[in-house]
Amino acid sequence: MYSEKVMDHFMNPRNVGELENANGIGEVGNAKCGDIMRIYIDVEDSIIKDIKFKTFGCGAAIATSSMVTEMVKGKTIDEALKVTNKAVAEALGGLPPVKMHCSNLAADALHKAIENYKQNMQKNTQN
Amino acid sequence: MYSEKVMDHFMNPRNVGELENANGIGEVGNAKCGDIMRIYIDVEDSIIKDIKFKTFGCGAAIATSSMVTEMVKGKTIDEALKVTNKAVAEALGGLPPVKMHCSNLAADALHKAIENYKQNMQKNTQN
Amino acid sequence: MRKVYLDHSATTPVRPEVVEVMNQYLTNNFGNASSVHSFGREARKGLETAREQIANLIKAQPEEIFFTSGGTEADNMAIIGTAFANQKKGKHIITTQIEHHAVLETCHHLEKLGFEVTYLPVDKNALVSVEKVKEAIRDDTILISMMHANNEVGTIQPVKEVGALAKEKGIVFHVDAVQSFGKLPIDVNEMNIDLLSASSHKIYGPKGIGCLFLRKGTKVEPLMFGGAQERKRRPGTENVPAIVGFGLAAELAGKEMAQENERLTKLRDKLIQGILEKIPHVQLNGHPTQRLANNVNVSFHYVEGESLLLMLDMKGIAASSGSACTSGSLDPSHVLLAMGISHEIAHGSLRMTLGKVNTEEDIDYCLEVLPDIVAKLRSMSPLYNSGKIEN
Amino acid sequence: MRKVYLDHSATTPVRPEVVEVMNQYLTNNFGNASSVHSFGREARKGLETAREQIANLIKAQPEEIFFTSGGTEADNMAIIGTAFANQKKGKHIITTQIEHHAVLETCHHLEKLGFEVTYLPVDKNALVSVEKVKEAIRDDTILISMMHANNEVGTIQPVKEVGALAKEKGIVFHVDAVQSFGKLPIDVNEMNIDLLSASSHKIYGPKGIGCLFLRKGTKVEPLMFGGAQERKRRPGTENVPAIVGFGLAAELAGKEMAQENERLTKLRDKLIQGILEKIPHVQLNGHPTQRLANNVNVSFHYVEGESLLLMLDMKGIAASSGSACTSGSLDPSHVLLAMGISHEIAHGSLRMTLGKVNTEEDIDYCLEVLPDIVAKLRSMSPLYNSGKIEN
């Protein structure tokens, strides 16, 4: 069902956990649907210095979460915003068709985290 | 499908042939339906002295023809008239249900032969 | 790596005795059972022996057994066949919310064709109430279709009581016995069952074969059309090797039933107890005692079923889940939801169904592996600390 | 006693390579192909490989192959499924008088539901005329269903020409290829076939499995309802061992087709020539050349088919007949009657269908035994001297 790369990211997920000093947090999905992805980012000078995730969901949900963190760690937020769900799936060597829509949301969570970071920055500037 | 007894009467049919000096001949069925039985009897003093048959038909048709000739050879025509299709089937150890109606007509052929014999006698008496 | 198969309600391996007899009918006695010649007669003999073996197991007459391609076809034939045969009498059907899709989807199809279907609710243990069946009966009710044992949570239904009711009201009674056939004693007469579906691959027989018990005199329209096989009720060259295998599997299941149920019940209870003791935030789904001897169904809060399955699989353990993610749909098991279990908790369900080859060591291994896996997944779960779905 | 099986169009023994792979999937790789775990994935892999093997044989895409319980189910699914999916466009179906019962009875059923069916006649060789198909097409024609090769007399139909016609008129084209699949080259694209039925047990694969080729975009309603297997078109636990066996049987049939056809044609013609030379009052039924390489169908005047079969059987030869008596009905083969053969002569038909294991010695044996048997039956026949049915 899943590619080897998916299974690797699922069994040995990269960057699992929370970031105490995250300045951006994004969450997608809900427990009702069976998938929640929460991504924590620590952005400095527009660069994602650190990133962690916590995910409740199926193999694809966990693997895409792990993959997206690897793909953007050390990248600028502009670069990170260009990472799509599709790109994450491709980086994993593809996902089963049924998983493409319901569990391939990690990039969305990342984008939400970046949005959240930007909002936080704005608030900080305004204050 | 067929009992051993049916197969025996089919493979080694008793009394096959025609009777040159038959004084009764009976035929049932037609080639269209796939079964024709013709029975020849030689009756003397109301006793079936000799009997032969010719049959075009399936295993059951041939076996019942053979069986009925054995059952009535040497019997009186009154006794022969009491032999039913059902009795023939029973004497053979039974027939497959689908064969009971379409190929179990040997007693009918016999009865027709007896009828024919009686008609012949009447004719003879009248002349 | 140790391999522990705990998915016997999904399917079973074919037992060696059955493989052996099947091979004989695949190669030597391969004839078409409708042929006149010796090859055909050999095949026919095997076919009719199997019919007897199966009839014996449920106290039916051999002529009341009709072979189908599996449980699904038997369910379809029973329900669609009864509906069409009786539509002049009425168009109302009663079933339950926890049936297998083979029953539910068939009923949905009939709804589109103008039939009316009542889907009875169940209690928190997945039990159907006889009282509710009674209340649902109308003058135009033509069929009650109900499973004997549930495939997900193992709950055993009051089939006999519903059968008595159906008989009293003159309503055709169909029982989907796919999960109970060969596992629970069944007497179609005592239970007043008119139609019963069974499937071979759940009892160590081959896949692709099942049967419908059809009580003499019960009117059912055929689902397919063609040759005169199965006394004109089910056309197609008879699948003799599979039928012969099914027959033997049924006979052996009957012989071993009591002893095997005792053995499995012990293993099952050991597994349930172990899980409840070793792992926090877990619940048993289904009836605590009125359940199949081989069924364990639990929900681990804060984790999702498919990832649980994958991790178990990496440890050699094969199980299943009512999580939506295993089917690619969005909603988890309709059975768990009908029992009043929340979506969140349904997603974290794990079904382990035991079978012939499982031993105490298998259970020990499972109890050794499971806590770590659950802990690992919880450590990744954004829900675990938040306590969002604690109940 | 020598055993000579000459009934390969009824069914075939499963070839050893296929038995071997089936056994592997009955025991080791026994998982449910829909399961997430390794047992399920192994089964899935076998299933999808088989789908490719079968698609390759008819130049289809794997996603266009849907497994069924056999040829009968495939025919039913194709015809009923197309009828219901297109009934708003029209209710007229064209088929022929010489189809298998799986097609004819299904059409009769549809007639009861308000569809109109034209049953095209055939010529004395059982050939359908493309011209007649053309004439039968109406504005409301939604389906043409036609067999590729006839199961009784082996005549091969002009499928490609009818396919072109159907395509031109935008009518769905279904081909019952149960007797030609793996025996004749088929290219569903070149032949413009939209739906094609095949069955495994005719090509040394297991019974109880078949498939429907369903061209992408062709609308067909399902016949059964349940799980989401076969991309929601055919529910029920996938019969993986049989499917894997079917796949391998199809691949091997494709590889051996040309050579085996050459070999069988020689044997066939030797048998036909031998019979015509050695036995008086006999006729060949079916097309003299445009026929399956393995089909011999002759009528012996003045004798009835079933008794012929029984006597052959006593000599170890297994064959079949279009006689009514083999089926327990009153009318002989509808195919022979449609060809204009009289009842009398149809009753005396004998079909011998050759296969992999048959050798020249088998043919010699047959030619040695047959004349005596025919003579014996004729000596018992009240028709023989009377010359009643001489033609």
Ligand SMILES: Cc1ncc(COP(=O)(O)O)c(C=O)c1O
């Ligand atoms: C309760 C129940 N009914 C019906 C079925 C369908 O049986 P099959 O897979 O043999 O079609 C199953 C199993 O899949 C089942 O568990």
Ligand SMILES: Cc1ncc(COP(=O)(O)O)c(C=O)c1O
């Ligand atoms: C031409 C034809 N169509 C359909 C069928 C039915 O196939 P099955 O027996 O696999 O259901 C057969 C064989 O019996 C056949 O010869």
